[in-house]
Amino acid sequence: MSLEHAILVSLLEQPASGYELARRFDRSIGRFWTATHQQIYRVLRQMAEDDRITGVEVGQENLPDKKIWSVTPAGRAALVDWLHAPVRPEAVRHELAVKIRGAAFDDAAGRATLVAEVERYRADHQSVLAGYLAGERRDFGDPAAPDARAALQHVVLRGGIAYERMVLAWLDDVLTTLRHLDPDPERPSA
Amino acid sequence: MSLEHAILVSLLEQPASGYELARRFDRSIGRFWTATHQQIYRVLRQMAEDDRITGVEVGQENLPDKKIWSVTPAGRAALVDWLHAPVRPEAVRHELAVKIRGAAFDDAAGRATLVAEVERYRADHQSVLAGYLAGERRDFGDPAAPDARAALQHVVLRGGIAYERMVLAWLDDVLTTLRHLDPDPERPSA
DNA sequence: GTCGTCATGTAAGTTGTTACATGATTTG
DNA sequence: CAAATCATGTAACAACTTACATGACGAC
Numbered sequence: 029m030s031l032e033h034a035i036l037v038s039l040l041e042q043p044a045s046g047y048e049l050a051r052r053f054d055r056s057i058g059r060f061w062t063a064t065h066q067q068i069y070r071v072l073r074q075m076a077e078d079d080r081i082t083g084v085e086v087g088q089e090n091l092p093d094k095k096i097w098s099v100t101p102a103g104r105a106a107l108v109d110w111l112h113a114p115v116r117p118e119a120v121r122h123e124l125a126v127k128i129r130g131a132a133f134d135d136a137a138g139r140a141t142l143v144a145e146v147e148r149y150r151a152d153h154q155s156v157l158a159g160y161l162a163g164e165r166r167d168f169g170d171p172a173a174p175d176a177r178a179a180l181q182h183v184v185l186r187g188g189i190a191y192e193r194m195v196l197a198w199l200d201d202v203l204t205t206l207r208h209l210d211p212d213p214e215r216p217s218a
Numbered sequence: 219m220s221l222e223h224a225i226l227v228s229l230l231e232q233p234a235s236g237y238e239l240a241r242r243f244d245r246s247i248g249r250f251w252t253a254t255h256q257q258i259y260r261v262l263r264q265m266a267e268d269d270r271i272t273g274v275e276v277g278q279e280n281l282p283d284k285k286i287w288s289v290t291p292a293g294r295a296a297l298v299d300w301l302h303a304p305v306r307p308e309a310v311r312h313e314l315a316v317k318i319r320g321a322a323f324d325d326a327a328g329r330a331t332l333v334a335e336v337e338r339y340r341a342d343h344q345s346v347l348a349g350y351l352a353g354e355r356r357d358f359g360d361p362a363a364p365d366a367r368a369a370l371q372h373v374v375l376r377g378g379i380a381y382e383r384m385v386l387a388w389l390d391d392v393l394t395t396l397r398h399l400d401p402d403p404e405r406p407s408a
Numbered sequence: 409g410t411c412g413t414c415a416t417g418t419a420a421g422t423t424g425t426t427a428c429a430t431g432a433t434t435t436g
Numbered sequence: 437c438a439a440a441t442c443a444t445g446t447a448a449c450a451a452c453t454t455a456c457a458t459g460a461c462g463a464c
Contacts, residue, residue, distance in 0.1 A: 030313055031423085037320045047443050060315035067424065069445060094443065108324050112331045115314050115339050119452085123220055124305050125250035125374045130227045132367040134298050141302045149305050176399050177322040183395040184315045187388045194384040198377045205373040209366050221451085237415050257452065259417060284415065309424085411463085418457075425450070434441075 031071050032080070034061040036099055036107040039081060041177070045094040046072050059160075059188050072097060080106055124149065128202060136210040143206050150199040157192035160185060221261050222270070224251040226289055226297040229271060231367070235284040236262050249350075249378050262287060270296055314339065318392060326400040333396050340389040347382035350375060 038049060038057050049072075050065035052058070075081045080103035083095040099107075124146070131139050168174070168182045228239060228247050239262075240255035242248070265271045270293035273285040289297075314336070321329050358364070358372045 030311070030316065033320065034316045037316055037323070040323045041319075045443075046445090050443095058310070060310055060312035062309045062311070064425075065443095066426085066445080070423095104323060107320055108328055111317050111320050111324055111328060112335070115317065115335060117342070118311060118313065119252045120248070120250055121220070121252070121308060122250035122377075123308065125377060126220065126224045126227055127301050127305065128374055129231075129370050130223065130297055130301050132370050133227070133230045133294060134301055138298055138301060145302070145305060152307070179395055179399065180319050180322050183392055184318055186391060187312075187315060190384050190388050194380050198380050201376060202373055205369055209369065235415075236417090240415095254453075255415095256417080256454090260451095409464105412461100413463100414459105414461080416458085418455105420453100420455085422453070423451080425448100427446105427448085429446080430444085432442085435439080436437100 031061070031063050031067060032075060033107055033110050034063070035068065035071060035075065036080065036103055039097055039099045040104065040107070043096050043098040045086075045096055047094065049097075056163075060184065075103070079103075128206075131206065131209075139206055139210055143203065146199060146202055146206070150196065150203075153192055153195050153199070157189065157196065160189045160192060164189065221251070221253050221257060222265060223297055223300050224253070225258070225261060225265065226270065226293055229287055229289045230294065230297070233286050233288040235276075235286055237284065239287075246353075250374065265293070269293075318396075321396065329396055329400055333393065336389060336392055336396070340386065340393075343382055343385050343389070347379065347386065350379045350382060354379065 034053075034057060035049065038044065038052055044052065046065065046069050050063075050068050053061070053063045053068065072081065076083060076097075079100055081097045082100055083097045086094055086096050127142060127145075131142050134142070164182070164185055168178065168185070174182065224243075224247060225239065228234065228242055234242065236255065236259050240253075240258050243251070243253045243258065262271065266273060266287075269290055271287045272290055273287045275283055276286050277283050317332060317335075321332055324332070354372075354375055358368065358375070364372065
């Protein structure tokens with residue numbers, strides 16, 4: 029269960045309630061580890077039982093009480109142990125690649141539908157990249173020497189940026205390939 | 219359950235037994251959709267119940283019988299429907315990125331262990347890339363105009379190649395960043 | 409005679425997803 | 437006064453992983 033470790037990292041960076049954590053998993057941490065609030069609450073309860081984290085009730089005016097979770101020494105030790113363990117190969121699940129190979133068994137009209145879908149998908153990734161670049165300017169634009177934490181956060185973000193750029197270039201390749209299979213009869217290519 | 223669709227694509231490309239499918243998922247298809255034989259057998263049974271595939275028992279000399287599965291018209295229709303549906307955003311799970319951010323909470327000795335692990339991980343990806351490039355030369359080295367199926371298989375493979383190259387470049391960035399945090403005292407850098 | 413391959417599965421457990429539920433408060 | 441946000445969960449289900457099981461064959 030690596031969600032536990034992602035939560036430990038996030039809580040070490042900054043203690044938070046379950047709700048706040050869930051929002052982080054919609055944003056920064058969610059770039060490389062997704063989780064819903066239901067998963068997070070379940071895992072938090074278990075981590076508290078295992079003494080990896082401790083919670084402090086905080087009353088709020090005009091809002092329900094919340095519980096701020098912090099990492100215990102035992103939790104930090106568990107994280108460090110895990111850091112040194114071998115990285116397990118990721119389970120690859122790339123739906124679009126399956127669809128592209130599947131397009132061989134569809135007709136030209138169907139493939140045109142897929143082209144439209146790939147274009148939409150490409151636009152999504154374009155805006156993810158724009159968000160990453162804006163975040164990079166905001167959080168790492170300062171040319172002063174960063175501390176270890178910022179340097180590591182930045183290199184992970186650079187990974188996200190490199191990934192999105194690679195995806196965009198590949199989607200262009202995909203679109204060219206798909207269109208080449210069924211040249212538009214209105215505007216013949218060459 | 220997208221495993222069903224990956225199986226449909228693979229069986230349309232070439233009918234196969236469950237065992238043969240499982241080996242394909244260790245190789246070509248597994249590049250973008252992983253599955254174990256247990257998952258495959260379970261899904262095959264269900265797909266047969268839903269009339270997406272039909273199996274023919276084939277007796278073999280000196281080997282156990284096997285069942286060769288083919289896609290039915292209904293299965294093909296189900297695949298085409300799915301091709302036109304929106305691509306769902308992938309659930310990102312990048313363990314190494316979590317570890318890198320976690321390295322901020324480890325000491326220099328621990329980070330040295332992580333560096334070694336990243337190097338090993340990099341070597342894995344290097345050999346995956348080498349395998350892709352060898353496969354590309356073998357299957358797509360012929361400059362003759364490919365048919366639709368081959369063109370689509372090739373563009374998916376090019377995606378895998380682009381991904382591995384991006385990962386290798388990023389891992390170099392990661393290694394530089396990690397080493398910069400703890401310059402080797404024996405060989406000071408500048 | 410042990411190991412690897414062919415071939416097919418069951419069982420148990422973990423993880424992840426989807427839907428539903430509650431109740432207060434702020435915003436338009 | 438409807439909708440969105442804050443905050444926390446339960447329940448049911450779907451998917452995936454790990455371990456175990458069977459039995460024949462060929463290679464070393």
